[in-house]
Amino acid sequence: MTKLDFMFDFASPNAYFAYKVLPDILQRTGAELVIHPVLLGGLFKITGNQPPMVAFGGVKGKLDYEMLESKRFIERHKLDDFTFNANFPMNTISIMRGLLAAQETGCEKPYIDAVLSAMWERDLKMDEPEVFKAVLTEAGLDAEKIIALTQTDAIKDKLKANTQAAADRGAFGIPTFFVGDEMFFGKDRLGLVEEELMKQA
Numbered sequence: 001m002t003k004l005d006f007m008f009d010f011a012s013p014n015a016y017f018a019y020k021v022l023p024d025i026l027q028r029t030g031a032e033l034v035i036h037p038v039l040l041g042g043l044f045k046i047t048g049n050q051p052p053m054v055a056f057g058g059v060k061g062k063l064d065y066e067m068l069e070s071k072r073f074i075e076r077h078k079l080d081d082f083t084f085n086a087n088f089p090m091n092t093i094s095i096m097r098g099l100l101a102a103q104e105t106g107c108e109k110p111y112i113d114a115v116l117s118a119m120w121e122r123d124l125k126m127d128e129p130e131v132f133k134a135v136l137t138e139a140g141l142d143a144e145k146i147i148a149l150t151q152t153d154a155i156k157d158k159l160k161a162n163t164q165a166a167a168d169r170g171a172f173g174i175p176t177f178f179v180g181d182e183m184f185f186g187k188d189r190l191g192l193v194e195e196e197l198m199k200q201a
Helices: 014-029 040-047 062-076 094-106 108-121 129-138 143-150 153-169 186-201
Strands: 001-006 032-037 174-177 181-187
Touching: 001 014, 001 153, 001 181, 014 062, 014 108, 014 174, 014 186, 032 094, 040 153, 062 186, 094 108, 094 129, 094 143, 108 129, 129 143, 153 186, 174 186, 181 186
Parallel strands: 001 032
Antiparallel strands: 001 174, 174 181
């Protein structure tokens, strides 16, 4: 089975878009999705990259066009539940450590679904500890266990290692995908991702 590696952070609305579209691609290609939790802020620091609002803030029309492309993507894929979070940008270190804890405890998918919905559909401030805990509890997850794991050195070190490994592999932002050694950046490359998955299958 061909593997699709997804460098992922909840901080990116484009990661939300990509995650929502991927199931159809995986079904068509028979590929296996492997989520790699990566801290976007750390990745920016390692690579010298900047958020688009900083990097392109002074470029006339650039950010407006990016918003237009997002609107087109939402309409094309019928992602009508999406809401741009009023608290953006947020510090996602706790929820990203939580994702690693969820992977360890076998609840990756319900965790991702719950946190993505909270971030990009329900407009919740997920860097508030009590909000984070409430979202997990509402989703039927063991919030106490997951949050306890986020405080362990093993989980903290794993997130740092994942972020460095992503940078070493060539990633500079989120969402980044790898099909074997082939790298693709951004939600707008998903068509190329699918072609590469078919080629390598």
